[in-house]
Amino acid sequence: xxxxxxxxxxxxxxxxxxxxxxxxxxxxxxxxxxxxxxxxxxxxxxxxxxxxxxxxxxxxxxxxxxxxxxxxxxxxxxxxxxxxxxxxxxxxxxxxxxxxxxxxxxxxxxxxxxxxxxxxxxxxxxxxxxxxxxxxxxxxxxxxxxxxxxxxxxxxxxxxxxxxxxxxxxxxxxxxxxxxxxxxxxxxxxxxxxxxxxxxxxxxxxxxxxxxxxxxxxxxxxxxxxxxxxxxxxxxxxxxxxxxxxxxxxxxxxxxxxxxxxxxxxxxxxxxxxxxxxxxxxxxxxxxxxxxxxxxxxxxxxxxxxxxxxxxxxxxxxxxxxxxxxxxxxxxx
Numbered sequence: 114x115x116x117x118x119x120x121x122x123x124x125x126x127x128x129x130x131x132x133x134x135x136x137x138x139x140x141x142x143x144x145x146x147x148x149x150x151x152x153x154x155x156x157x158x159x160x161x162x163x164x165x166x167x168x169x170x171x172x173x174x175x176x177x178x179x180x181x182x183x184x185x186x187x188x189x190x191x192x193x194x195x196x197x198x199x200x201x202x203x204x205x206x207x208x209x210x211x212x213x214x215x216x217x218x219x220x221x222x223x224x225x226x227x228x229x230x231x232x233x234x235x236x237x238x239x240x241x242x243x244x245x246x247x248x249x250x251x252x253x254x255x256x257x258x259x260x261x262x263x264x265x266x267x268x269x270x271x272x273x274x275x276x277x278x279x280x281x282x283x284x285x286x287x288x289x290x291x292x293x294x295x296x297x298x299x300x301x302x303x304x305x306x307x308x309x310x311x312x313x314x315x316x317x318x319x320x321x322x323x324x325x326x327x328x329x330x331x332x333x334x335x336x337x338x339x340x341x342x343x344x345x346x347x348x349x350x351x352x353x354x355x356x357x358x359x360x361x362x363x364x365x366x367x368x369x370x371x372x373x374x375x376x377x378x379x380x381x382x383x384x385x386x387x388x389x390x391x392x393x394x395x396x397x398x399x400x401x402x403x404x405x406x407x408x409x410x411x412x413x414x415x416x417x418x419x420x421x422x423x424x425x426x427x428x429x430x431x432x433x434x435x436x437x438x439x440x441x442x443x444x445x446x
Contacts, residue, residue, distance in 0.1 A: 118175075119147075119404075119424045120204035120213040121417075123156035124182045125220020127410050130156055133219060134164040136417020141172055143418075147425055149173030153213055155204045156182075179203040185410055189223040193231070201225055205232040208403040214428040215404025217395065217420045219412045225405065226262050226398060233403045236433055238440040241266070242400035243274045243344070244407065245281050246351060250333050254286040257332065257340045260396055261348035268311035271295065271341055275321050276439050277399035278339040284430040285397075285423070294327035294337030296346065302326065312341075320439075355409075395420040397427060399436070404428040 123133045134154065141149045149172040154161050158178040165171045179200040183192040192199060204216040205228040218225045222244075230242055243259035243266075258278040263270055275293045282288040295313055297305040302313045304326060316323040327336050332350070342350070369376050395408035395416070406424040408416055 117425060117428055118151050118153055118207075118213040119421055119428070120153045120155050120177070120207040120216040121421065122200045122204045122216065122218035122220055122225075123154045123161055124179065124200040125185075125218045125225075125410075126408070126412055126417075127185070128413070129219065130160055130164055132412065132414050133417050134161060135168060136412075136414035137174065137421065138165075138168050138172060139414050140418040140421040146418075147421060150175075151425065152421065153177050153204075153207060155179050155207070156200045177203060177207060183221045183224045185221050187221060187224070189221065189227040192221070192224055193227060199224075202228045202232065205229055205403075208405075209233055215406070215424045217406045217408065217417075217424050219395070219408035219410060219417065219420070222261065222407055225407050229398055229401045229403065229405045233401045233405075236400055236402055236437055238437060239273055239277075239400040241270050241273075242398055243270070243277060244347070244396045245278050245399050246347075246396045247281075247286060248332075248354070251335050253335075254282065254288060255332065255338055255340065256282045256286070256291075257342070257347060257350065258399065259342065259344040259347045260351045261344045262398065264343060264345035264348075266308070266343035268308050268315055271309070271312035271343070272315040272319060273400070273440075275316055275319070275323070275339060275341045277436050278341065279321055280432050280435045280439060281397060281399060281427070282338050284432045284435055285426050288338045290322055291338040292322045292324045292336070293339045293341060294324050294331065296329065296332075296340050296342040297326040298328070300326045300328065316341075395423060397423070399432075402433065404433070 123130045140147050153175045155177045181196040181199040183199045201224050207213040209232050241263040244262045245256050245258040246260045247254045256278045258274045279291045282291040395406040398405035404424050404427045406420045408420045
């Protein structure tokens with residue numbers, strides 16, 4: 114019996130373990146949020162206990178010791194072989210053993226994908242996992258999938274991305290009857306690489322709410338609730354959006370300042386929230402047998418807290434069961 118526990122990799126991220134532990138404490142401090150009993154901190158036990166002591170003591174977290182850490186730039190394949198007691202793999206093993214329903218990590222993305230895929234396995238019928246990121250450019254959630262797990266997606270992979278993204282949008286984000294769009298270089302069905310043309314056909318004949326091809330600029334519109342792409346394109350989009358949002362806000366603030374105008378927080382605040390990756394916590398790795406949330410390496414305590422709540426929500430919603438059930442209806446198996 115897991116009691117819905119989430120294994121938190123406390124050693125992954127640019128400011129680990131401090132920001133990670135602080136985020137866990139914040140997650141259980143908010144009224145109506147998680148209970149401390151649902152969180153397992155994974156990492157160097159002495160370091161984690163020290164951080165908790167600085168924050169006023171352990172509110173009730175279970176601690177699972179892991180003696181090794183995978184660095185952000187480390188090769189996942191070498192780490193899997195050379196560091197078997199790393200905090201990411203240990204967190205994944207807790208899920209595999211049934212001691213937790215899911216894991217959260219702000220660490221090495223490639224390592225999280227590799228450990229989750231190898232140790233947890235893929236869902237029945239899903240050939241490749243995919244990373245789903247929720248953004249709020251229009252003031253409501255939009256899911257973009259895949260953001261980096263599978264750079265060589267086949268037409269069937271793209272169909273599955275649409276299914277998994279649609280289940281995530283409806284089950285966790287409250288989007289009713291999600292509209293699914295295929296990111297392409299034009300709206301016409303015959304546009305794009307051959308695999309995208311074939312994917313268009315599969316999506317058109319599926320039970321998903323497919324609205325056809327959409328172009329890059331449509332991620333800032335409300336044409337689709339779920340945007341499908343391959344991991345290569347998705348990761349480029351993600352990195353571009355992360356940098357461009359900050360760049361744009363800084364340019365606007367500087368331009369306003371040069372004109373003698375001070376933009377009040379009430380003006381910039383809503384814009385910053387819509388562009389902030391921390392609002393949803395992290396990216397959900399869809400298609401593996403467990404709930405896996407991957408956070409940004411630069412995540413602060415607020416992002417960690419939101420990622421934990423996101424993982425708990427996905428686990429409680431049993432979206433993996435929905436994905437498996439939806440495969441036959443979507444036309445994939």
